[in-house]
Amino acid sequence: MTDTESPVGLAAVWSSLGGDPALLTRVSTVERPEVLPARLPVRELARACVGACALAAAELGTRRAARTPSGRTPAGRPGVFGTPAVRVDDGAVAAAFVSERHLLVDGRAPVAFAPLSRFWRTADGWVRTHANYPHHRARLLAALGTPEDPRAVAAALAERSAVEVEEAVHAAGGLAVALRTPARWAAHEQAAAVAERPLVERGRLDTAPARVLTPVDRDPLLPAAGLRVLDLTRVVAGPVATRTLALLGADVLRLDSPGLPELPDQHTDTGFGKRSALLDLTVDRDAFEELLSAADVVVTGYRPGTLDRLGLSPEALAERRPGVVVAQLSAWGAYGPWGDRRGFDSLVQAATGIAASEGSPERPGALPAQALDHGTGYLLAGAVLRALTEQADEGGGRFVRLALARTAGLLLEGAAHTGGPAEGSAAALAPVAGGSADAWLTEADSARGRLRYVRPAVSFAGGPRDWARPPGPWGADTARWG
Incomplete structure (x- = not known):
């Protein structure tokens, strides 16, 4: 093609x-x-x-x-x-x-990823969680009712369906989605x-x-x-x-x-x-x-x-x-x-x-x-x-x-x-x-x-080859235009 x-x-x-x-x-x-x-x-x-x-x-x-x-x-x-x-x-x-x-x-x-950001087995398939940030991690654990222990999280998830986990974690403000096939996703309203x-x-x-x-x-x-x-x-x-x-x-x-x-x-x-x-x-x-x-x-x-x-x-x-x-x-x-x-x-x-x-x-x-x-x-x-x-x-x-x-x-x-x-x-x-x-x-x-x-992947003749300045620490600058 x-x-x-x-x-x-x-x-x-x-x-x-x-x-x-x-x-x-x-x-x-x-x-x-x-x-x-x-x-x-x-x-x-x-x-x-x-x-x-x-x-x-x-x-x-x-x-x-x-x-x-x-x-x-x-x-x-x-x-x-x-x-x-x-x-x-x-x-x-x-x-x-x-x-x-x-x-x-x-x-x-x-x-790259925190220990609780991964795929987990559920009672009927798999669920993917994201817990890199402290507030997302806390909401995930609150929804599951478990301590911050991967074994406890795995045990709690194994007892529930993937969609049930998806909805419960979303309701708590956390992040988890059920694994879907392309056909299953295509049938979803979203x-x-x-x-x-x-x-x-x-x-x-x-x-x-x-x-x-x-x-x-x-x-x-x-x-x-x-x-x-x-x-x-x-x-x-x-x-x-x-x-x-x-x-x-x-x-x-x-x-x-x-x-x-x-x-x-x-x-x-x-x-x-x-x-x-x-x-x-x-x-x-x-x-x-x-x-x-x-x-x-x-x-x-x-x-x-x-x-x-x-x-x-x-x-x-x-x-x-x-x-x-x-x-x-x-x-x-x-x-x-x-x-x-x-x-x-x-x-x-x-x-x-x-x-x-x-x-x-x-x-x-x-x-x-x-x-x-x-x-x-x-x-x-x-x-x-x-x-x-x-x-x-x-x-x-x-x-x-x-x-x-x-x-x-x-x-x-x-x-x-x-x-x-x-x-x-x-x-x-x-x-x-x-x-x-x-x-x-x-x-x-x-x-x-x-x-x-x-190095930058965006390249054209006569264009820049690198950034003008390296990154600085988060929040280290003043909120005004230079």
Whole structure:
């Protein structure tokens, strides 16, 4: 099947961002079949997400590099051949999709998952829990009525059905989902609601005038230079998106509540190029409104409805900051019966049938990377970049929305178009991503110590090769624009 026909190919993904198909000729790929081995087309999905993001960056960078000081293009829009060549290397993409596993802090490897974050046998199958954060762990244990002992948790779960555990833990504010096959998920009401939506939801928020894109230098070409991004995201997908915007020159300020501590190593992996500050949005509203008044982009990744209740819906933000681009990310989508549920990549893999596809209903498997998180993160960054390009022509504040469950649907759709998952298991084929990642790793000093990390996978001619600054400690910066 050609890339044009594949639902996980670059052409389809680029189309979901509203991109001009003529620009696809500017993309070349280096295929490495040994990386990201899986039954599902993970390598293809990862390549398409990174490629679409890089092409959106090259497109916006060309527009800005072609502008005169007056903000006008001397001879109209840059042509296709004026767009920098984009190169997508499967090796770089695979390394980036497991960046958290390659990170070393003073030679120490981070701990990826807590002991209670795993699959467990139930009376009728399997359930996947997520308990990396203390508050989620406490809610899980409260729902099960057990101490923090894996043996006690296993015994309690073995007596209940998977769906019973799913509902009980959700009611307690915790995180657990039953393992489902793709067919079982397809019959679920939430799956039907997700399937009705496009991969990337895009639309207007207001009638603000066209954005004036100031010129940028070509060495390196930074498409997002001078743009201010408020980062209200946590964990992986959202921070990957804003890490990418920071690579491309944006001034990214991540804001976290002082009451929701972050995992330090996770923050380090996704904190390159950004600043990090603490701000209680329920108390420090004046400080937030001052930041919003100068922001070009707001990226949110909290559970649907959480920020809306604080007056931070896309419509409310655009009313106070006309012309803003609002990018929203969720696990299950902000609709359907699970529209208000928390979720993470591992849970979405379990619920949607991915884990059963990579293993079996009797023994679940996993993708070779948190591909839903990383893939959606690059798509979110690409969607923001395309929204900024469209604003330069048409004006108007914009919103873009993505969901991990919708990205999961794309991956499963890609498998269906190739006749189903390939034989073999990712776990059996490779411990990390397949092949050697040494070519994609580098080191730098930081406030957290000496870091080994993965170089950026987003690459185009004349673009940045690394982030302008290493990550700092969580919450160490002041909540103001630099």
